[in-house]
Amino acid sequence: MTLEEMIYHRRSCRSFTNHPVEDALLEKIAAFAPKPLYPEIKVHMEIVSRDKVKCICPWTTPQLITVYSEEAPGYLENIGFLFQQMDLYLQMLGLGVCWLGMGRMNPKTTREIAGMKFVIMLAFGYPKGDPLRRNGKDFRRRSMEQITDQADPRLEPARLAPSAVNSQPWYFTHAGDTIHVHCSRKGSPLDAGIALAHLYVANMETFQFFKAGNVAGVPGHSYIGSCRIEPKTEEN
Ligand SMILES: Cc1cc2nc3c(=O)[nH]c(=O)nc-3n(C[C@H](O)[C@H](O)[C@H](O)COP(=O)(O)O)c2cc1C
Secondary structure (H helix, E strand, O other): OOOOHHOOOOOOOOOOOOOOOOOOHHHHHOOOOOOOOOOOOOOEEEEEEEEHOHHHHOOOOOOEEEEOOOOOOOOOHHHHHHHHHHHHHHOOOOOOEEEOOEEEEEOOOOOOOOOEEEEEEEEOEEOOOOOOOOHHHHHHOOOOHHHHHOHHHHHHHHHOOOHHHHHHEEEEEOOOOOEEEEEEEOOOHHHHHHHHHHHHHOOOOOOOOEEEOOOOOOOOOOEEEEEEEEEOOOOO
């Protein structure tokens, strides 16, 4: 399956064999370079062993990917954007993956990284059974009408995106050919970055992200940014 096809089949995995992922595959994962939303924000991703993290869930995998970031404006949506591409990539490789918001670094076994803040981690490993969904109907998500001011099939990949406790805090408004992305103030901009990652992966050739001026606000939401994507045609 392609990275884009993974959008319609991925699922959080919480049941793993205890078999560590081999070095050759770890090297492939470390070499995967997701596209950032904000290339100027410094981030550091690292594959670590279980002893480096603290997590209360019983199924934590032998290896995890952790990510640190500079605390610059937009850093949370940037991390969501980067790491959701990683979530799709790991599942494309046949691994099981779960975002782990409840995971922390273990201060006894890890050093702090100067100028960087630990943000979040992904647990990954060999799944027990097949964690993938059969198709896009197999998702528990809000309807298109609930997430946008105007029905737009281009938003379907974003609608299916994962989020912390399935909160789906994103809302989309339209102005001409521009889609504005807003995030509920009760939610995290990291989740909005995840939804944007699905829009990017589904439209790699045409996706453009930018901050627009004079965007009409949505009550209870913060403006995250805007994007342009071309409707899909036979040619692209
Ligand atoms: C930022 C973030 C943090 C998450 N943290 C956890 C977690 O700590 N533990 C867990 O079991 N699942 C966690 N999840 C997984 C979500 O519960 C899951 O993505 C959501 O319920 C949608 O289900 P799906 O990923 O199977 O589509 C997290 C997801 C995201 C995006």
